Amino acid sequence: MMTKWIAGMLMMAMCVAARGQSQPQGRFALTAAQIAHTLSGKGIQIEAGQVSLLANVVATEPQPLLDVLSVEPLSDRWSGQHSEARSLVKLACHLPGTCLPFYAIVSSSGGAAGTAKSALAATGNAALKPNATVTMRAGTHAMLVMDDDRAHIQVAVVTLESGAVGHRIRVASPDHKQFYIGEVVSANLLKRSF
Secondary structure (H helix, E strand, C coil), rough: HHHHHHHHHHHHHHHHHHHCCCCCCEEEEECHHHHHHHHHCCCCCCCCCHEEECCCCCEEECCCCEECCCCCCCCCCHHCCEEEEEEEEEEEEEECCCCEEEEEEEECCCCCCCCCHHHHHHCCCCCHHHCCCCCCCCCEEEEEEECCCCEEEEEEEEEEEEECCCEEEECCCCCCCCCCEEEEEECCEEEEEC
């Protein structure tokens, strides 16, 4: 009986110690300061206090390079204050597999967050330009190139969405049994890593 009690207490102590770890090894939490730094690099002067993450976001690198995918203004009903402009910003790590895409809310008085979309569009990011030229139309037969350090694979695909150069779109094998997401490179070429 005493052995079971000691084993139970030892197991409970190990569980409590495991809960004390904030995240698995090799995972680094992204901070509001990193988001503010990324937005400042795009020409929007934002401080870390003006950024709030909607969820805990982790990456495989401590300081990953981030891309701004989209910026949408939030209505007043979301902010609750009429003197504060807020925008929903979608971000992702530049290198695939480093982190999942995530959202952050950027708030500021004086309407700086409301001008975020125009400021980011002026940076030249094709994914944020409202009138970006469609390079590849839905239904196009194209080639998807998947690269890794050890392999180079080419797969014939049919596009399921239209997209401009730099956009990530869904594609399928010609028999529609396999689905992929690839980045548009040209009118009939997509790329991705695995």
